[in-house]
Amino acid sequence: MRAYQHPASLRVLVFGATGTAGQGVVRALSAQGQVVTCFVRTPSAIEGDIIGDVTGRIDAGINRNFDVVVSCLASRSGSPDDAWAIDYRAHLRILDLAQKVGAKHFILLSAICVQRPLLPFQHAKLAFEAALIASGITYSIVRPTAFFKSLSGQIDRVRQGKAFLVFGNGALTACKPISDDDLGRFIAGCITDSGRHNRILPIGGPGVAITPIEQGNMLFALTGMPPKFRHVPVRMLDVIQQGLSLAGKVSPKLAAKAELARIGRYYATESMLVLDTATGRYDADATPSTGADTLEAYYASVIAGNTQVYRGEHAVF
Incomplete structure (x- = not known):
């Protein structure tokens, strides 16, 4: 295994740097003293960015070497076409580029949801993970649990006095939410921590795992609103998904909605924790934790108007 240079001398190329997780990684790498270059689709204020499209040729105009390549890139919608285009094929291009520019890591x-793959984007991610592992390059595959932004979709509902929506009894799933900055610091730490090399690394935020109903109670306490929950039967999601799937046979737009319904159903019933393959159960105790940022503090900051929520198409309650 390569003996890494002093962190300040390493040249790091980052993909997906404009997303919230990617921004956290760039902040952490910069704080660590790395020399960071971002591959972006459109020009930004960051000097030295490389402009390009990951769905096309990405090595044009790159005439320098890099020590490390980091990818925070992910498909936006999770639809089959988008997933295989970004989570798999675009990443194969990035891996090829990494080898061409001399990257060793x-x-x-x-x-973390790829542990029980039922959706196209999960299979696409796993296909690239396998390609990366087989490539011979030193790798670190980081599988985080739920992001703060993905658990923020009901803040406004609660502030407006509406019910907090939960599926089933509200305790069907659990997760260890992780902030963008804590995740960024963990990813940056993979560079110099040889214990994170050539490993798949599940990671969550600090504290115990929390359920949706606990998230709701947290919001009610922070807003001063009386607790009010609406329990949505999982069967309702199944009916919606089945109806959209049938309609999707004649309408591409409804087919896309059917896939989103499948994704929603998955997150409503599967925990974002380490899966014990022997028992088939999710294990909170086996899910590593990192950092100090808590979901409660994040909620409080959003409610106070100090933090904005940037939610993507994968946002779930």
Whole structure:
């Protein structure tokens, strides 16, 4: 295994740097003293960015070497076409580029949900993980649990006095939410921590795992609103998904909505924790934790108007 240079001398190329997780990684790498270059689609205020499209040729105009490549890139919608185009094929291009520019370490931001793959984007991510592992380059595959932003969709509902929506009894799932900055610091730490090399790394935020109903109670306490929950039967999600799937046979737009319904159903019933393959159960105790940022503090900051929520198409309650 390569003996890494002093962190301040390493040249790091980052993909997906404009997303919230990617921004956290760039902040952490910069604080660590790394020389960071971002591959972006459109020009930004960051000097030295490389402009390009990951769905096309990405090595044009790159005439320098890099020590480490980090990818926080992910498909936006999770639809089959988008997933295979970005989570798999675009990443194969990035891996090829990493080898061409002399990188010795590839750090991939994946997702913990690939442990039980039922959706196209999960299979696409796993296909690239396998390609990365087989490539011979030193790798670190980071699989985080839920992001803060993905658990923020009901803040406004609660502030407006509406019910907090939960599926089933509100305790069907649990997660260890992680902030963008704590995740960024963990990913940056993969560079110099040889214990994170050539490993798949599940990671969550600090504290115990929390359920949706606990998230709701947290919001009610922070806003001063009386607790009010609406329990949505999982069967309702199944009916909606089945109806959209049938309609999707004649309408591409409804087919896309059917896939989003499948994704929603998955997150409503599967925990974002380490899966015990022997028992088939999710294990909170086996899910590593890192950092100090808590979901409660994040909620409080959003409610106070000090933090804005940037939610993506994968946002779930």
